[in-house]
Amino acid sequence: MKTIEYFKLQAKKLHKDFKTQKPYFNPSLSDNLFEYTPKFFDVDALVTDFDINENHFKLMNAQHIIARLVGFEKWTEMLRASPSALELAKLLFDNMHKISIEEWEIYISGAENDNDVLFADETKLDIFKMVFADVDGHQSYGHDYRLPKGKKPSNENQIIKPNTTKMKSGVKISALPLIGADRKEAIEIANNKFEDIMQTIEPTYPELVRKLWNPDQYIDEVIKPDMLPIDRDYALSLIEAFLVHHVINLATEADEQGLTLN
Incomplete structure (x- = not known):
């Protein structure tokens, strides 16, 4: 599967998770909220961290979120990226438990400052493989928005969308x-x-x-x-x-x- 097709698949999965949306009325807040039964992504965490409009979430919005998760400002920027940048993006997605995009950007900018150089996409990819992808023991202080297979977050007694970013x-x-x-x-x-x-x-x-x-x-x-x-x-x-x-x-x-x- 080509890398961009891989991300298209992730966007479709995210959009599918959002389509499990069910409205409910919270009497304590006197407000209408949404709950989800996702299979692939922690939708509540994404809604909170990315300030998502739950009333108008389409496939293009899902694509935008997937692009943001791996360091691109928007989906069209990802489509124009080099093969090395796309491979790096896939590694960032697959290793979200090891390092968040924010942590990676801090790391690579520090390395560039130390060497007074801007690394090419190929160099960034090599560094990520050597330091993170091929090395066990890393644990991100950010949030892994992917759900483990077969695991569904509980929505019992849900009151408001929690801030689920790792404390x-x-x-x-x-x-x-x-x-x-x-x-x-x-x-x-x-x-x-x-x-x-x-x-x-x-x-x-x-x-x-x-x-x-x-x-x-x-x-x-x-x-x-x-x-x-x-x-x-x-x-x-x-x-x-x-x-x-x-x-x-x-x-x-x-x-x-x-x-x-x-």
């Missing part, structure tokens, strides 16, 4: 640099992830990479003042997410040093 810890970081227990945990996470990445990429000069590795400096580079206030757990997840790219840069620098030593 974060509620603890905020509001000042930098990180200090105390927050910094200690951040360094521990960074060091553990660093060792995992070292085993994965197997650099040519591992000892040189270890000498270049500075967890304190890395943490201060990842959590920046313009991010504040930021959820503590989300900030810690960014430390892991950005580290693969950072270690690859260290390995490249170590290769250059190793050549001069030889």
Whole structure:
């Protein structure tokens, strides 16, 4: 199945879920609301997060939502996308449980800023495969709008459309640099992830990479003042997410040093 056909299918599934719509009157709110019995998507969450007009939802609206879920502003933009961009979009959709589109955009923009370059679609695709698609253990702090097969959300005693976006810890970081227990945990996470990445990429000069590795400096580079206030757990997840790219840069620098030593 071609990638664009895959997304057309997802849009049809979403539209089909919306067609399960049934109105009901809520006496406590004195208002008419809708409930759904979807098979494919968490319709209530999509209605809340994307401010969907439930009274006029057509297939073209479903296409628009599907495009938004994978990083496009609208469906027609997706139709004009390159094959690599479409493949990346499909991976983003299929790995929604690992990383949300917002988290991916933060990650890739950080990598572009670090290298002072705008990556081509092919490069973004390669990065996503290497860092997320082919690596287990990632868990998104965003919401996975897909329903597991055979699972239907319960609408019993529904009062209003809930905000079903996955809750974060509620603890905020509001000042930098990180200090105390927050910094200690951040360094521990960074060091553990660093060792995992070292085993994965197997650099040519591992000892040189270890000498270049500075967890304190890395943490201060990842959590920046313009991010504040930021959820503590989300900030810690960014430390892991950005580290693969950072270690690859260290390995490249170590290769250059190793050549001069030889």
